[in-house]
Amino acid sequence: MDTRHDSFYDFEDKSDSAGLADMPSSPLSSIPEDFELQQVPQDLQNTAMSGNSVVREESRLPSNSSSSVMSNIHIASPDNALLESPLFVRRSERKRKVPSRSSEPADTDDVFQAERIETPQTPVRPFKQRKTSQPRNTRNSRGEKIATASMSHVNDSFVSDEEAEENVLTTKQTDTSRVVKIKVNPQRLGQILDSTPPTPLPTSPFLPSPQQILQMSLDSEPNVLLPASQSAVDASEHDLVALSLAVTRKVPIDQKPSPRGQPEIWAENRHTLCESLTGLYASWQGSYYGKNGVAKAFMLDGNGHARDHLDENVIILRASGSMAKDGENGMKQREDQEPKHQYHAMVNAITQQSPIAVICGDKNSQVLSKMPHKYNSLDWYKATHVWTERDKFNVIKYRLEKLDPDTIAWWVPTHFEPVVELGALGSSLKQYCTSCKKQYDQVYLCGWLCLNSKCEKFWCLPDGSTPDAAQLIYDPRFLKQKTPWANEQAPISFRFPLYTTSAIAGEDYKAENLRGMTCPECGKCNARIKWEGWECSGCGFEHKPKITPLPAASIQDQNYPVTDAYPSSHDSALPHVKISVNFSHNYRWITYRFKVSATEEGEVVHGIANKVVREEVKGPNEMWEHLQTNCQGLVRRELSNALMNSFTMNYGMPYKFIAAGDSLPFTDAPWPVTEAVSRLNWADRITSGDTVRDKKKFNELYLVAYLQDQSMNYHDDGEKGLGSTVATLSLGARAEMVFRPKSFFFHGMKSIDYDRKRMTVMTKDEPLPEFPNYELRKQYLAEIKNANLPEGEEKERLAEMATALRAAYPPKQSCTRVEDWVKLSLGHGDIVIMRGAHLQKYYEHGVSPKGLMRYALTCRTVLPGHLKDSELPDYEVDLVQDEYDGSRIAK
Numbered sequence: 001m002d003t004r005h006d007s008f009y010d011f012e013d014k015s016d017s018a019g020l021a022d023m024p025s026s027p028l029s030s031i032p033e034d035f036e037l038q039q040v041p042q043d044l045q046n047t048a049m050s051g052n053s054v055v056r057e058e059s060r061l062p063s064n065s066s067s068s069v070m071s072n073i074h075i076a077s078p079d080n081a082l083l084e085s086p087l088f089v090r091r092s093e094r095k096r097k098v099p100s101r102s103s104e105p106a107d108t109d110d111v112f113q114a115e116r117i118e119t120p121q122t123p124v125r126p127f128k129q130r131k132t133s134q135p136r137n138t139r140n141s142r143g144e145k146i147a148t149a150s151m152s153h154v155n156d157s158f159v160s161d162e163e164a165e166e167n168v169l170t171t172k173q174t175d176t177s178r179v180v181k182i183k184v185n186p187q188r189l190g191q192i193l194d195s196t197p198p199t200p201l202p203t204s205p206f207l208p209s210p211q212q213i214l215q216m217s218l219d220s221e222p223n224v225l226l227p228a229s230q231s232a233v234d235a236s237e238h239d240l241v242a243l244s245l246a247v248t249r250k251v252p253i254d255q256k257p258s259p260r261g262q263p264e265i266w267a268e269n270r271h272t273l274c275e276s277l278t279g280l281y282a283s284w285q286g287s288y289y290g291k292n293g294v295a296k297a298f299m300l301d302g303n304g305h306a307r308d309h310l311d312e313n314v315i316i317l318r319a320s321g322s323m324a325k326d327g328e329n330g331m332k333q334r335e336d337q338e339p340k341h342q343y344h345a346m347v348n349a350i351t352q353q354s355p356i357a358v359i360c361g362d363k364n365s366q367v368l369s370k371m372p373h374k375y376n377s378l379d380w381y382k383a384t385h386v387w388t389e390r391d392k393f394n395v396i397k398y399r400l401e402k403l404d405p406d407t408i409a410w411w412v413p414t415h416f417e418p419v420v421e422l423g424a425l426g427s428s429l430k431q432y433c434t435s436c437k438k439q440y441d442q443v444y445l446c447g448w449l450c451l452n453s454k455c456e457k458f459w460c461l462p463d464g465s466t467p468d469a470a471q472l473i474y475d476p477r478f479l480k481q482k483t484p485w486a487n488e489q490a491p492i493s494f495r496f497p498l499y500t501t502s503a504i505a506g507e508d509y510k511a512e513n514l515r516g517m518t519c520p521e522c523g524k525c526n527a528r529i530k531w532e533g534w535e536c537s538g539c540g541f542e543h544k545p546k547i548t549p550l551p552a553a554s555i556q557d558q559n560y561p562v563t564d565a566y567p568s569s570h571d572s573a574l575p576h577v578k579i580s581v582n583f584s585h586n587y588r589w590i591t592y593r594f595k596v597s598a599t600e601e602g603e604v605v606h607g608i609a610n611k612v613v614r615e616e617v618k619g620p621n622e623m624w625e626h627l628q629t630n631c632q633g634l635v636r637r638e639l640s641n642a643l644m645n646s647f648t649m650n651y652g653m654p655y656k657f658i659a660a661g662d663s664l665p666f667t668d669a670p671w672p673v674t675e676a677v678s679r680l681n682w683a684d685r686i687t688s689g690d691t692v693r694d695k696k697k698f699n700e701l702y703l704v705a706y707l708q709d710q711s712m713n714y715h716d717d718g719e720k721g722l723g724s725t726v727a728t729l730s731l732g733a734r735a736e737m738v739f740r741p742k743s744f745f746f747h748g749m750k751s752i753d754y755d756r757k758r759m760t761v762m763t764k765d766e767p768l769p770e771f772p773n774y775e776l777r778k779q780y781l782a783e784i785k786n787a788n789l790p791e792g793e794e795k796e797r798l799a800e801m802a803t804a805l806r807a808a809y810p811p812k813q814s815c816t817r818v819e820d821w822v823k824l825s826l827g828h829g830d831i832v833i834m835r836g837a838h839l840q841k842y843y844e845h846g847v848s849p850k851g852l853m854r855y856a857l858t859c860r861t862v863l864p865g866h867l868k869d870s871e872l873p874d875y876e877v878d879l880v881q882d883e884y885d886g887s888r889i890a891k
């Protein structure tokens with residue numbers, strides 16, 4: 001199996017973005033498994049911006065607070081509303097269902113006054129704000145008239161007089177009051193509730209049935225939230241339920257209306273998106289991307305969590321990760337989500353007021369309109385809240401708010417009327433937990449809940465009971481609160497600036513040169529596929545800047561000096577590898593020999609070139625300089641739904657094994673290609689002792705161009721139909737090339753699918769004495785050979801043997817890891833030749849260049865008759881004339 005070229009993952013910020021292990025089908029479902037707890041300075045976590053100045057929002061917390069600050073809900077205080085609200089403690093369960101606009105009063109001193117909750121002082125009738133005005137006409141963001149009403153925000157409560165009687169005011173009241181305007185569009189609310197049955201809600205002791213909700217909403221609509229003749233504070237629970245249902249109403253994807261605009265950027269697939277948004281969103285599988293401990297972006301696709309929400313300005317989503325496959329396409333949570341790396345990165349985004357980019361996939365079920373493309377940039381967002389909830393497992397949730405609240409989002413449908421504008425309901429209710437002393441917003445209408453997963457009262461309503469899922473209807477005041485930030489400007493356009501070339505030699509080979517292009521004309525994300533530059537497959541826009549080549553003189557590495565003498569070696573090998581050395585033609589030829597089966601040896605020859613070789617006429621230096629400016633048609637080939645990260649071109653016989661791609665006849669190749677074929681044929685001859693010219697010529701050359709940071713993962717070159725010798729000429733940057741036995745051969749175990757079961761079995765390959773459990777494996781192999789079991793039974797027995805082999809490892813010794821046996825340090829002009837039929841079957845190799853730019857020119861022999869007619873090229877494969885004889889560098 002050829003597993004090379006999967007190192008395109010190298011572009012991912014593995015430390016922050018979702019782990020690859022999960023391979024979730026829904027991007028909303030992965031989290032790095034290797035999250036590390038990253039401490040956020042406590043004072044940073046507790047700071048929140050108010051206006052332009054930083055204030056310590058939670059400065060009232062007790063200094064001896066026992067629970068982790070990390071699991072607090074983090075609130076960028078919308079304004080000073082928090083400082084103005086009284087706390088009510090409810091006596092009866094019945095009253096708990098009534099959402100109360102109540103919270104711990106904000107004291108400006110630093111000591112949390114928890115005892116106030118337990119010790120009511122001066123019980124007084126709760127202050128009921130009656131200061132409301134008649135509705136008047138105002139204009140919404142599109143200038144259309146909507147009705148508005150003023151409502152007291154401070155000390156108010158959506159409770160009736162009777163209920164209010166039963167509330168006990170436990171804290172001193174503040175006399176400050178603030179009037180906010182509620183802008184609710186009654187027509188819109190009515191329409192929504194009329195046309196859409198609310199999400200079915202099982203009956204609960206706290207909430208009315210769906211039918212009741214609908215009825216109540218319609219009945220009470222004129223009074224609710226649009227207090228024509230009545231005070232807004234009389235609005236009761238069902239009004240909020242109705243409002244919440246209207247605000248969170250979802251339309252099935254196939255019925256979603258068209259958006260009013262277009263995304264700034266869009267992509268047809270994940271890899272073009274990630275490559276074009278490098279640094280902003282480069283999560284190949286996960287939904288989350290962060291860098292340096294700060295959250296950067298989310299991708300919302302698929303259904304997400306049951307209570308995810310995405311409207312014209314607010315998003316609620318669950319943290320990614322902790323998911324496992326559930327059936328064919330689904331995912332289910334498999335464990336509690338812990339406040340780890342991603343959580344802290346979100347906290348950092350809140351405390352640093354660092355905007356988060358949101359991308360939306362066309363499978364997102366919450367978004368208001370039909371997404372025009374597979375992936376679409378939504379907008380920049382403020383992270384405002386991070387908290388934990390409980391389903392079967394703990395779930396970490398985030399609230400995001402559109403960064404620029406004043407422009408209408410492009411994805412809002414043309415005739416969309418918002419039910420309630422952001423900020424129109426004032427701020428959310430906040431309350432302190434009597435146990436952990438942490439303050440949280442009231443997220444759901446069923447009542448205030450402690451959202452600290454480390455607290456004994458976590459997920460408890462004030463009476464100690466826990467809500468059932470049916471009660472979890474969002475409090476619209478929580479959803480629709482407005483969180484001003486000191487700066488609400490997008491940090492960068494999603495259409496990134498085009499790459500501009502550098503006059504400094506070598507700069508153009510840096511990794512950023514491989515970034516994709518967000519088309520300045522149409523916004524489509526395009527990977528850089530061609531060596532020559534960028535092309536937009538959406539509108540045809542091209543960007544092909546001229547690069548500055550790197551002269552041969554600049555690639556001489558001071559740490560590996562070469563002279564006219566035979567160069568020293570920088571290779572290494574394990575002790576059981578046999579090594580021999582020869583000197584000829586200004587090359588040091590080192591041969592590494594090791595067993596590739598019980599009876600056969602394979603070899604790797606490394607020819608280390610000196611200065612004479614490098615400077616030879618038509619030698620490595622000239623080849624290097626010519627290729628940089630005269631090699632057309634190098635492309636990144638497609639590989640199982642992604643792209644190889646290096647640029648390649650094939651010459652001579654088609655090489656179909658890695659990824660399908662174009663081939664050119666040798667007659668159309670730049671001269672270094674044919675020169676390399678000729679030189680590698682010569683090198684093979686002189687190092688194998690086979691002096692017969694033209695005996696087994698290479699008929700194919702695969703040219704690979706690696707930019708900075710590109711590499712080729714462990715793989716083999718042993719595809720069927722290839723000759724057993726593979727030779728490479730290395731040009732440019734130094735590279736490390738490593739060889740090791742494949743795991744199944746070394747450890748003698750592999751995973752197979754048999755009878756619809758995944759099982760680990762012992763392999764039947766003869767082990768080598770250097771391998772672990774050598775004696776035991778020999779014994780087991782003999783047993784299997786003699787037993788002659790039917791297939792199923794044999795598999796079962798091999799599985800038992802694998803279990804026994806695993807148990808036989810000494811403690812702490814890995815039964816999967818394999819060490820490199822040979823490590824070559826390849827310099828400019830060096831040659832590597834691999835020989836041996838079983839070398840490719842049982843060993844694998846990988847290459848990681850260390851500098852800015854490198855070419856590998858690898859020759860193979862594609863055996864005649866191996867290709868099908870359809871795979872044959874439409875040109876005659878003309879073999880390269882073997883002119884090279886090494887005479888210019890003979891010594």
Ligand SMILES: O=C(O)CCC(=O)C(=O)O
Nearest residue numbers: 702712717728847856858
């Ligand atoms: O980059 C190299 O030196 C080797 C490339 C290689 O292994 C391959 O093309 O199969």
Ligand SMILES: [Fe+2]
Nearest residue numbers: 715716717845
């Ligand atoms: Fe290879």
